[in-house]
Amino acid sequence: MEVNKKEESMAVSGFLLKERVLRQGAEARVYRASFLGRSSVVKERFSKKYRHPVLDRRLSDRRTLQEVRCILRCRRAGIPTPAVYFVDYTSHCIFMEDIVDSVTVRDHIASTQRRSDPSSALEQLVPLAAKVGRVLAQMHQEDVVHGDLTTSNMLLRKSQDPAELGLVLIDFGLSSVSALPEDKGVDLYVLEKAFLSTHPNTERLFQELLNSYVASSKKSSPVIKKLDEVRLRGRKRSMVG
């Protein structure tokens, strides 16, 4: 059994060798490949040489498992995420649906800001911010905590009808299942910082996102309370007042 497993995972890495690396994230290489005739992306958590082998193994095992688990949980609840086709837990590879014809929300915001003047760009982006807030509220209702919310980890399908926003959440590599408002509050805090540092002068847009989050979820008030707490915690307080 052990031998079989090894051979199989060697087959997977051999297969990946021939494919094109799309990008290298913080803990995985992402390839574009064909899986039984479907266009797919493969996320390979390769061994990180900088960390201790015991720690490396523990993180890769746990994160691969959590990622698949949380994607499935979201999909069951109707939250758009890529379909998982195949998982190899030995080589830590996940084969999933390629969201073709899409841009990251990050690029979309940047290009909208380039195209128009600041205030009208913000105006155009309000529906998107509201949509992100709604989808995140729904995800938190399902007790999925994404763990790495950034505008790079959200895709927008290009569609005929621009009013219809096809938002897809991706990269559940640090996700977990938790019902605690604390974890959800930190999830939003992580997004807030990534959002505002990536997209300068969009405080109003992020506020729209939060408003929509609050309006879309019955369980939101303890989460927002935690978010306020996390903002004030530790070293990141500013000396105002």
Place this chain on the structure above:
Amino acid sequence: MPVVIGFEGSANKIGIGILRDGEVLSNPRRTYITPPGQGFLPSETARHHRSVILCLLQEALDQAALGPADIDCVAYTKGPGMGAPLVTVALVARTVAQLWGVPLVGVNHCIGHIEMGRLITRAHNPTLLYVSGGNTQVISYSERRYRIFGETIDIAVGNCLDRFARVLKISNDPSPGYNIELMARRGTQYVELPYTVKGMDVSFSGILSFIEEAANKMLASSQCTAEDLCFSLQETLFSMLVEITERAMAHCGSKEVLIVGGVGCNLRLQEMMGVMCEERGAKLFATDERFCIDNGAMIAQAGWEMFRSGQVTKLKDSWITQRYRTDEVEVTWRD
């Protein structure tokens, strides 16, 4: 060709440095060292700084072979840091600026680290990891601000190391972090510890509580040695730091990393960061203890940049602040 003198004393180090256009003319420093098992308290640290600051100022001028008439600008740390030590140093800086009739510039301590790192390494536009006793931040520059992409959501990495050192009564001379680094080199067994990364943010308080609770029990039952604990703690903390730095690089599309701050002179951290950089075709920049650890030259360098771009601090604005975020400063000296 302005000559700038910088005063730093936001924590247990006090330093005065003199710079002329990127050239360090002098940079003496003193450290307030407490007995093993004890941290440094604000009032006692301030008393230490008061007792050495004038000798240090004389030393800085003598080593640079300059007199007060040669100084064009006085820079001091405005914050963040401990209140009493900051006040002590600001008072002396304010006084000499008036005695010598030169302008005063209040510098953000974090910006001092960043600008000194950039000066020494010549890194162009790196992703910055700023790690010290009071701060843990992953920073990237854009549109006139050093923007914080990731940071600790509770205690700083250096604080976690220092407090662990107190549990094991590791010596604070020359610094607890350095002694942990030396002990970690002799550790062999990896003890599993909590690992908490949230996107580009990290949390260290859980690890500290775990190890504070477990350390003495594990040592008493000979499950592991103190060296093993130092080794495991470093491996875990630094893996988290390298991971969030890499995530920020992937997010920003950056190919350079610069490590600054006191913990940044840890060779194991530099080694791990180097391996990560190699894996993704990026370049690592780091400095040694002279410039990583708090010093006066870094304040002089940031002050020089600010002074050059027309920023001065009026006497009535020359106060200090314990909380002063890196991204509050408008960077007027970079494109």
